[in-house]
Amino acid sequence: MNREKTLDSIPIDLLLEIFSRLPAKSVGRSSCVSKQWASILGSQGFAELFLTRSSTRPRLLFALQPYNDGDWLFYSSPHPQNPYEKFTVVAADFHTKFPRSQSKCIYASGLFYFPDVRISKNKGEDPVPVICNPITGQYTVLPKLRTEREPISFFGFDPIEKQFKVLLIHTVVNNETVHHILTLGAGKMRWRNIQCPLARYPAREGICINGVLYYLANYKGKLCGISLKFENDRGWHIGWRSGWSTRELHMWILEDVEKQEWSQYVYPFPENGYSKRLAVVGMTTTGEIVLSENLSSKPYNVFYFSPEKNTFQCVNFQYVGANLEEHRHSGTVYAFGDHVEDLSVKDAKQLKSSVFDRRNLGSFESINKFNALCRLGDD
The missing domain is CATH 2.120.10 (Neuraminidase)
Incomplete structure (x- = not known):
């Protein structure tokens, strides 16, 4: 509970600044931390900011x-x-x-x-x-x-x-x-x-x-x-x-x-x-x-x-x-x-399968538009 309060207390502008400097794979993993982060990192505004930074x-x-x-x-x-x-x-x-x-x-x-x-x-x-x-x-x-x-x-x-x-x-x-x-x-x-x-x-x-x-x-x-x-x-x-x-x-x-x-x-x-x-x-x-x-x-x-x-x-x-x-x-x-990593074009709804599924490494599912792979457990 204290951890969630600490995360929620971080200003949104600071979160956007930090995440816009990370690789796309790290952004995808971070969106699994909380619903608030998933909402922020899934916004069109953040996708545009990330693309601007990534293009440089x-x-x-x-x-x-x-x-x-x-x-x-x-x-x-x-x-x-x-x-x-x-x-x-x-x-x-x-x-x-x-x-x-x-x-x-x-x-x-x-x-x-x-x-x-x-x-x-x-x-x-x-x-x-x-x-x-x-x-x-x-x-x-x-x-x-x-x-x-x-x-x-x-x-x-x-x-x-x-x-x-x-x-x-x-x-x-x-x-x-x-x-x-x-x-x-x-x-x-x-x-x-x-x-x-x-x-x-x-x-x-x-x-x-x-x-x-x-x-x-x-x-x-x-x-x-x-x-x-x-x-x-x-x-x-x-x-x-x-x-x-x-x-x-x-x-x-x-x-x-x-x-x-x-x-x-x-x-x-x-x-x-x-x-x-x-x-x-x-x-x-x-x-x-x-x-x-x-x-x-x-x-x-x-x-x-x-x-x-x-x-x-x-x-x-x-x-x-x-x-x-x-x-x-x-x-x-x-x-x-x-x-150039572009979060807005790699929609996980289009790429639903994962090579990890083939290798019996557990069940993976795409849960957001950043192609984040979150392990859900073995079948």
């Missing part, structure tokens, strides 16, 4: 896919405050595991889409498409779309309606390109066929930026960028895409959409630069381009390149895939440099 400190998110058919491993870490210190080492936090899949993970605004995950322990059951939260381990299974040929999958987020959407592009017997889209949280989940006036089959995976999906395609023998506006399932126009290589970075920027005017920038890396293959994974709030290794290593390296200062700095991230190295295994690492 985006994190690195790592998804590791082991080669030995093991589960996916998820880690995250803040960007180093000063990556240009002589010796910079950062410890990454491990969050959760997720059942293995044969396809790549596709990221959008804090969630992942996997086209083929074996959720069931029954080996006779087919893999299913899944959307999951890599921090909490919660997921939802999507209806499987039967197609004549293997589709290419895309995943995006509409910041206006705050909805996640999955796009599948595939061809039929006459080589006609077909598009299907599914919206998470819009009543009964179903695939809808949509029409695209500029139907071009993707040349590779895409990226979703501010509700617009960009991908590369072959158009009249030329490589072009195509974008889909997720907010209305229509509106195609040319977008941008950046490329990378080990020794230098090539970046194309679309200066004028109507005139189709592009500018190319080439940034040579230092002569003593890193020799392994690197991938561009984002930019920092101070303008550094973030690059990461494709394979797990001990330590795992992330690089910060400043075009303005022409500096190229390596930062060691500990614990990312360290257990694989100890067992002489390795894996592919997918890194995302602009992971």
